[in-house]
């Protein structure tokens with residue numbers, strides 16, 4: 001199940017949702033507003049997504 005990275009809503013119909021492809025990954029949004037919000041803070045949302053699988057800190 002894909003999720004809206006901005007509001008967290010589940011996207012059930014990815015074919016008819018707003019989508020952005022960034023660094024070979026697709027992001028889906030419930031509305032154009034969430035898509036615009038994502039694009040305005042792209043690094044913030046992408047980093048948040050990335051950190052989920054990287055909980056260890058290296059010094």
Ligand SMILES: [Zn+2]
Nearest residue numbers: 004007030034
């Ligand atoms: Zn949304």
